[in-house]
Amino acid sequence: MAKDELALAIANLERDKVLSLVKERLQAGVKPMEIINSLQEGMVEVGNRFEKGEFFLSELIFCGEIMKEAMVELEPKLAAGDREYRGTVVIGTVKGDIHDLGKNIVVMLLKGAGYNVVDLGVDVAPEKFVEAARETKTSLVAMSMLLTSVMDKMKECVQAVKESGLNVKVLIGGPIIDDKVMEFSGADYGSAVASDAAKIAGEVYGAA
Numbered sequence: 769m770a771k772d773e774l775a776l777a778i779a780n781l782e783r784d785k786v787l788s789l790v791k792e793r794l795q796a797g798v799k800p801m802e803i804i805n806s807l808q809e810g811m812v813e814v815g816n817r818f819e820k821g822e823f824f825l826s827e828l829i830f831c832g833e834i835m836k837e838a839m840v841e842l843e844p845k846l847a848a849g850d851r852e853y854r855g856t857v858v859i860g861t862v863k864g865d866i867h868d869l870g871k872n873i874v875v876m877l878l879k880g881a882g883y884n885v886v887d888l889g890v891d892v893a894p895e896k897f898v899e900a901a902r903e904t905k906t907s908l909v910a911m912s913m914l915l916t917s918v919m920d921k922m923k924e925c926v927q928a929v930k931e932s933g934l935n936v937k938v939l940i941g942g943p944i945i946d947d948k949v950m951e952f953s954g955a956d957y958g959s960a961v962a963s964d965a966a967k968i969a970g971e972v973y974g975a976a
């Protein structure tokens with residue numbers, strides 16, 4: 769179990785404590801991504817308790833709400849980069865999955881790194897990814913996924929983009945991405961780390 773005070777506070781669903789610790793740490797100069805990592809660690813614990821039957825869906829929802837409130841403080845700091853325009857990235861959470869907190873962090877980091885981000889939201893069908901890729905003329909489509917049950921859908925989304933004839937790379941992200949998932953999906957890039965999105969976009973767009 770987490771030892772960090774902030775991770776513990778969110779794992780115990782102590783909303784007020786979470787929000788005051790986030791503010792305190794930002795004021796103390798702690799990097800926003802470091803704060804997010806602590807929050808994520810605590811949320812994994814909430815997920816574990818849910819799996820064990822100690823927490824129910826209502827707790828999962830509340831945990832998500834606390835994170836959303838914390839992100840109000842953190843997002844402006846993540847998107848505060850001062851970079852020139854580098855390219856467009858299309859992003860969405862794949863069909864069947866409505867988790868979006870991690871995706872939203874990726875969006876903010878990409879914006880902060882100078883990318884124009886077209887966010888398709890959650891539960892995004894394969895054809896929507898293709899349509900957006902075609903319209904925006906992007907070179908990179910990013911997909912987020914947290915549920916193992918949407919693995920087949922994720923593969924469909926990846927394949928739809930790859931088979932569209934467009935010159936587009938596909939990045940898949942989320943906590944369950946590993947070598948097996950990469951091989952199964954056929955995606956070009958994969959990562960469980962939000963900040964990798966900007967690095968990969970940099971590679972795709974040839975940015976320094």
Ligand code: B12
Pocket residue numbers: 804807808811812813814815816818819825828829831832835864865866867868869870871873874910911912913914915916917939940941942943944958959960961962963964965
């Ligand atoms: C909050 C939460 C919810 C909220 C989501 C609110 C929201 N607006 O997103 C609600 C209540 C809606 C929810 C619903 C469900 N959930 Co839920 N949920 C969680 C929980 C507790 C936290 C997820 C989270 O936001 N973490 C914080 C963020 C910051 O972390 P993250 O998403 O991992 O993102 C980071 C990285 O993964 C990465 N990343 C993410 N996306 C991308 C994309 C790219 C391109 C890149 C590069 C990186 C990247 O960067 C982020 C920052 O570091 C997790 C527990 C866990 N272990 O994660 C369960 C969890 C994901 N949920 C789970 C389940 C089972 C469900 C439900 C099926 C429950 C139910 N019976 O109804 C439903 C499914 C609904 C659906 N169709 O999607 C399981 C999934 C198990 C599995 N592997 O399949 C988990 C793991 C809980 C558990 N241990 O059982 N959930």
